[in-house]
Amino acid sequence: MASLSCSTVVCVICLEKPKYRCPACRMPYCSVTCFRKHKGECAALRSLLLNPHLRELMVSLDQGDNKAKLMKACMQEPLFVEFADCCLRIVAPPQNEDS
Incomplete structure (x- = not known):
């Protein structure tokens, strides 16, 4: 996956410029609000994969x-x-x- 400095990488929730990556799946996100929303999706996917x-x-x-x-x-x-x-x-x- 591209680095966070790459201009084509966007937040997985709001499509804004990301500052962080999810520690579980490495998807980019921009804020605590977006992380909280993504965290639920990430947990659901992880649960299914188990x-x-x-x-x-x-x-x-x-x-x-x-x-x-x-x-x-x-x-x-x-x-x-x-x-x-x-x-x-x-x-x-x-x-x-x-x-």
Whole structure:
């Protein structure tokens, strides 16, 4: 990941210029308010990743030959969908949320 001095790096919550990085996931953030919001998302993702069933799904997807077919099967699993949704909320937060 680029350093915090890079002009393309933005806060994962408000998209402003970041000053800090999350100690757990290293994502950039700019303020205590943004960190508190991100911390909840980060904790949710960490909790999901501790689930053995989700980890098995991810390993089988990674090691499989037909990734498109496996992804379609994984998206039928509620736990995997929850994981995908959590990831999407982190990398592309909904625009209608109040910051």
